[in-house]
Amino acid sequence: MPRRTATMLASTLMLIALLCAGVFIPVPYSEMSPGPTVNTLGEHNGEPVLQISGRKTYPATGNLNMTTVRVTSADYRMNLVEAVYGWLAHDNKVVPHDTLYPDGKTEEQSTQENAEEFSQSQESAKVAALKALDIPVRSWVIVSTVVKGTPAEGKLHAGDVIKTVDGTAVKEPGDVAKLVTKRKPGQDVVFTIVPAKEQTAAEKERRAPAKTETITIRTARSDDSGARRAIVGISAGTDHTFPFGIDIKLADVGGPSAGLMFALGLYDKLTPGNLTGGKFVAGTGTIDDTGKVGPIGGIEMKTVGAREKGARYFLTPAENCATAARDVPDGLTLVKVGTIDDALGALKDIRSGDTARLPQCTAGS
Structure with missing residues (x-):
């Protein structure tokens, strides 16, 4: 066999071997890509998102659209070819697997955690919207x-209302730990509570809880990495009565990042006029009870x-x-917000057309 032909054959075989290795050898990475976006003012799967x-x-x-990210599952094993393609693709992002699933977290654990965060974000969105409207919320x-x-x-049981320690x-919520840690490990601490069942019954019947209990608990010593206490x-945590x-009806979504857009959607539905002036606004961000x-x-x-x-605008x-701001899609204006009041102010400028006043994101901000 001529040397040139042998060299080409060897090179071809080596390339095939490398491609096979790239396909079959897993790498410790996961991929993120743009996910669905849903208008909080509209419907999803045939029913209003906000009811x-x-x-x-x-x-x-x-539009006041909340946005999402798709991620590969915890048990998906990306190969080298997929990783390289993801690194080269403009709209995707390849990240270390542990970034999305730290400490060996399973798909089920991640889904449960995201569901809990999503539920909490909905409660905080409701509180933030009503507080912005000066509507009283009991907490x-x-x-x-x-x-x-x-x-x-x-x-003690989940849902018990803690009256005193x-x-x-x-x-x-932070008061509880402060009061408990005033005791030394092994000493008793006394909780006055409204049992969860009594609290639930009182809420349904729109009355004040009629029953409290006094619970004495002997403290133990912490065994985490912090100071012994x-x-x-x-x-x-905190619970509320509205x-x-x-x-909020939106299935198959997890995590806390839709809080801001839920709050704005609720504010819009509870006030005359349109927050957006008919413009297409999307956004993201967690929100707490104070509107941060x-x-x-x-x-x-x-x-x-x-x-x-x-x-056209992204909160x-x-x-x-x-x-x-490092890579802004053409035609999209990034609007910087730190509170629900910032967002409401930005929406006022957007609907009035006074967009020169908008606080925009910059690479140095």
């Missing part, structure tokens, strides 16, 4: 979770998905602005 009962609502036109501190094998197991009124084994019915907007992941994917859907959490 309000017991309160006058107003028709709203235009109280509850037992959010009870850790198995800790002193609180069997004594050692006789001191509890006003914020007294614990009982619970995490505290003056009218609010339901927080950062999210996958901002580059969300701006691409929003622009592909037709968005961007302030902490995501620098990243988002």
Whole structure:
């Protein structure tokens, strides 16, 4: 066989071997890509995304779209060829697998965590919208979770309302840990609670809870990496009662990043006129009960998905602005927001056409 032919044959075989290796050898990466975007003012799967009962609502036109990111599943094993293609693709992003699924988290665990964050984001969106409208919302501190094998197991339950700890009124979730840690490990701490069942019954019957209980728990010593302290084994959270019915219907979505857009959608439906002036606005961002907007992941994917859907303006959490501004889709204006009031102010400028005043994201912001 001529040397030239042999060399070409060897090179071809080597290329085939490398391609096979690229296809069959897994690499520790996952992929993110633009996901669906849904108008919070419209319908999804045949029913309104935001449903309000017991309160006058107003028709709203235009778009206030929440945005999402698609990610490969926890058990998907990307090969080298897919990773290289993802790195080269403009609208996709390849990241280390542990970035999306840290500590060996399974698909089921990730889905459950995202569902819990999504549920909490809906509650915070409702609170933030109503507070922005000066509509009173009743709130109280509850037992959010009870850790198995800790002193609180069997004594406190998720949903119990915490009234006092050692006789001191509890006003914020953080008060619980502060009061418990005033004790030394092994000492008793006394909780005054409204049992979850009584609280639920009282809410349904629109009355004040009639029953409280006093629970004494002997504290244990913490075993985490922090300073040794007294614990009982619970995490505290906040629950709310709204003056009218609010339901958010959006399946197959997880995580907390739709909070801002849900809050704005609710605000729009509860006020006359249109927040957007009929314009196509999309956005993202977590939101807390006070209306503060927080950062999210996958901002580059969300701006691409929003622009592909037709968005002209994108409400961007302030902490995501620098990243988002590195590669802005043509025709999309990134609007920097840090609170729901910032977003409402930006929407006022958008609907009036005074867009020169908009606080835009820049690479240095």
